[in-house]
Amino acid sequence: MKATDVDRLIADMEDLLARTLGENARLEIRRQDATWPVTTDANQLESALLNLAINARDAMPEGGRLTIETENTHLDAHYTEAIGDLAPGDYVAIGVSDTGTGMSKAVIEKAFDPFFTTKPIGQGTGLGLSMIYGFARQSGGHVRIYSEEGKGTTVKLYLPRFHGTAAASVPTADRDLPRADGECVLVVEDDVAVRMLIVDILGSIGYGVMEAGDAHAAIPILESERRIDLLVSDVGLPGMDGRQLAEVARRHRPDLRILFVTGYAEKAAVRGAFLGPGMAMIIKPFALDILAERIREMVAR
The missing domain is CATH 3.40.50.2300 (Response regulator)
Incomplete structure (x- = not known):
């Protein structure tokens, strides 16, 4: 893992993400000024974002909007103790939000379980979120799901801030x-x-x-x-x-x-x-x- 410029990485992926969504869905990227670099594996972050976009596309069969936004944030001890095995400190939050079908509370509770999927074998990609959860934890971060049936889903990745200057991402x-x-x-x-x-x-x-x-x-x-x-x-x-x-x-x-x-x-x-x-x-x-x-x-x- 090394320092990664998240905003540059997302910008480099913009064309691929738009093509992944297809003509029926619109991609919107919102960047915060002076987003901190993060400590993570750039290849795995790229794959995580792409797979979240694929899941969002499948959740919006009639079209919709996918929004990706970055935000500097601080997680205090009260928040991290509730999660467990997460250090308080500075993080960059990457939110991936769709306007699709959403998830029930029961699905959210199982979404990070290995082998869990709501898609039948042979239909759609069947991409679970457990590997994305594993990637976030391996990076020293965390991931949360916010969803409401019929209104859409937000998956928020929290990756630890790198204290220094990140090298430019490489396409x-x-x-x-x-x-x-x-x-x-x-x-x-x-x-x-x-x-x-x-x-x-x-x-x-x-x-x-x-x-x-x-x-x-x-x-x-x-x-x-x-x-x-x-x-x-x-x-x-x-x-x-x-x-x-x-x-x-x-x-x-x-x-x-x-x-x-x-x-x-x-x-x-x-x-x-x-x-x-x-x-x-x-x-x-x-x-x-x-x-x-x-x-x-x-x-x-």
Whole structure:
């Protein structure tokens, strides 16, 4: 972890966040003057914000507004003692608010539990908040949920102030991530935002990328003569699922390496025999550097 300029990081993500939300939702960013730098992992913060935006988009099927705002704040001992294992002091609060369906009190109470999701397997991203909670705590901070059914949700991250000067954030494409060496990857993912994220990061580090929204669209590509060094596939695809697609892929390309992308709920349902030789799995939400490293490791074997 190191000093991170939160406002710069959010500004660098603005285009990606807007595209993630789609045309029906509006993105509004509110910055406080002289926001303090924070002590955190920039890659994990970026992934947390992106996944919160995906959840907000799913909560606003008819459209709406996503607001991200930063605020310097001080948490006193009375507040931190109520939470436990949190030091009083200066923090930067990052609020991510939507105008969506909201959560009931029962859902809020379970929202940070591992494997908890309100989305059926294969529908939506199924991105739980427990990893975001873990990231905040690992950074020495905290996260709270404020929500009312029918009126929307605010997730507020509290990250500890860094006392010093933060280095400027580095856009994802310019970071020192493992780069491609001429390889081509086929990405199969029905969630447009998640597919866009994977395609963007792969393209930024030099991979040739083909994409498909489901198995039906992917099979002609797998049956073609195009070079494919790796198949990256969601497990919970509509119709033919990711594991079934892998079987089809291996009939045409017996040595093809396959990386499955799955959410918590799907991971909990997967049996030990799910993965065959040359297959691996990554759990979403994932940090962008972890995705790049896993892909580089698989194509380099």
